[in-house]
Amino acid sequence: MNTVARGPEFMVARAEGVWLWDASGDRYLDGTASLWYCNVGHGRTEIADAVHRQISTLDAYTVYGDFSNGPAVELSERLAAHAPVADPRVILTSGGGEAIETAAKLARRYWAVTGQPGRTHLISRTGGYHGLHGFGTSISGMDRFRHGYGRVVEDTSVVPHDSAAALEAEILRVGPERVAAYFAEPVIGSGGVYPPREDYFTEVARICRKYGVLFVVDSVICGFARLGNWFGIERFGVSPDMVVFAKGVSSGYLPLGGIVVGGRVADPFYNGEGNAFMHGTTYAGHPTACAAAMANLDILEREDLFTVSLEVERHLDVALQGLASHPLVAEVRSGVGVMGAVELTEEALSGRGITTAEVFAEARARGVIVRAIPTSLLVSPPLVITWEQIDHLVSTLSAALDAVAARH
Ligand SMILES: Cc1ncc(COP(=O)(O)O)c(C=O)c1O
Known part of the structure; x- marks a missing residue:
């Protein structure tokens, strides 16, 4: 302003x-691909044509309950096929911040439905940026985004971005029985471009496993070839419980984001009676946004x-x-x-x-x-x-x- x-x-x-x-x-x-998103470059008529075709066939329709549509299913299957996550499922959103909210709430809800409701605490890293919705504001690793809004989401803390030992110490300080998840970008983006130290991610993945903490990777910037692979984190050889994506998935031609969730976290919601995850958004699975993403992924692969x-x-x-x-x-x-x-x-x-x-x-x-x-x-x-x-x-x-x- x-x-x-x-x-x-x-x-x-x-x-x-x-x-x-x-x-x-x-x-x-x-020099910035707009806001880190235009991976395939601007003006791709192939994406415009795909959008035109889809919007003329089925513009938009909810994926509430058992409703679905072709582009949402095809995109989810394509992303799942490439995600470095075991037994993957996909939840689609309209952007990165919304996807972070979904991942954070799902992490807490997972523990609630699996008998450890005390696990609500979320740990993130200094310099980390995870959008500016409620959870994203609270887990921001940059003070200028976090303060000035009263109490937002409680039970969060931030550890130094380059120390796996600091993560372990924080888990022990809070108490492992209270920690739900740890959030990290493969390379910190908006916070100033900080690649991880060698072995950082192998170490934090081991620590998360040791204490049962869910490992959530925020690949909103690092995904879709910016690090030479699909979700960025493959470069460091670890497999998280959830991966958050947005930006490069559609190169921003239409707004889109989502999360890939591993079977460990997803299964209780499919299999358990009464384990509803009462969360979702109006434009989730928007067929035209998904068609733009499919055309964008075609370009990434073909070129x-x-x-x-x-x-x-x-x-x-x-x-x-x-x-x-x-x-x-x-x-x-x-x-x-x-x-x-x-x-x-x-x-x-x-x-x-x-x-x-x-x-x-x-x-x-x-x-x-x-x-x-x-x-x-x-x-x-x-x-x-x-x-x-x-x-x-x-x-x-x-x-x-x-x-x-x-x-x-
Ligand atoms: C790593 C990361 N996560 C989440 C977000 C939030 O995405 P959005 O701005 O689409 O809400 C961003 C946006 O820059 C981001 O860089």
């Missing part, structure tokens, strides 16, 4: 591939963006690391997934009063969109970006840093 109060809005008029055009016809490189993205990841890593020696830069985090963070030095931020918003604005004025968080500039381009476009992105970011440095 404060941003638009200060000046005119930046009107996005059109997009094609990795490019955007504003309302005056100026062109920009989309083998799972393999391509690993090459993009390498090139982006090399290019971004070139910024590490810039006088304003403290650290560059890249090399796991098509994403990176350029963190500014304390001296630049506090000493010279430089803001990442200024660097963002300079880059945009030069025709490149990056994302500013308080200490870093983040990039997460569409997976179809070329080497030349990566070099353009990074050299423009470098020029923006120079321009801001010269002003201060």
Whole structure:
């Protein structure tokens, strides 16, 4: 609100591939795939055609009770076939935050129906972002999203993102008989691009197993080829109890999210009399959104963006690391997934009063969109970006840093 109060809005008029055009016809490189979601790039007519076909056949219909539809079933089966989860089932939602609510409530409900109703506590990580609905707000690893709303969801806590020992200590502090689930992104995204330490996920998976805690992976950013595979977490060789997805599942052409639930968690609800999970949303299983996702997944598979993205990841890593020696830069985090963070030095931020918003604005004025968080500039381009476009992105970011440095 404060941003638009200060000046005119930046009107996005059109997009094609990795490019955007504003309302005056100026062109920009989309260095962030919008908000981390446009994995296949903009303007894919194949997705538009699939949407047109579906909306003309069955626009939308509820999947309440035993109602269902072809695209919802096909998409669920396709996702289940690739999910690193044992005996998978799929619940569809309209986005990531809604999917997090579903996973969090399902985790608590699972314990309630299996005779351990005391297990309500949810543990998440510093820097973790899980959307901004009720549970997502409470398990946010960033204080600026969590505070100022009174008491939201209780029985949650946050542990340092890079320490499996800290997770175990927190489980013991709370009492394993009270802990329902642990939530983690494969690579922390919005919080600043933090890949896990080697063995982190093997360790936390072992700790969750040891204490019976459900292991929930939030792959909303990391899924659908951004880490070179379907759900991101495969890269670290562990199998969670639930995986939350959104964004790249449809590349954002239509809003869609959901969770893949392992049989251990799902079975009591199918098999137990009276074990209802009284939860769901109006647009769950929306056939047109699911048709958009199916066409998007066709592109990911046909163009083998799972393999391509690993090459993009390498090139982006090399290019971004070139910024590490810039006088304003403290650290560059890249090399796991098509994403990176350029963190500014304390001296630049506090000493010279430089803001990442200024660097963002300079880059945009030069025709490149990056994302500013308080200490870093983040990039997460569409997976179809070329080497030349990566070099353009990074050299423009470098020029923006120079321009801001010269002003201060
Ligand atoms: C890791 C992660 N989880 C959940 C969400 C929430 O998704 P949505 O904004 O669709 O509610 C986001 C959104 O950025 C995210 O990055």
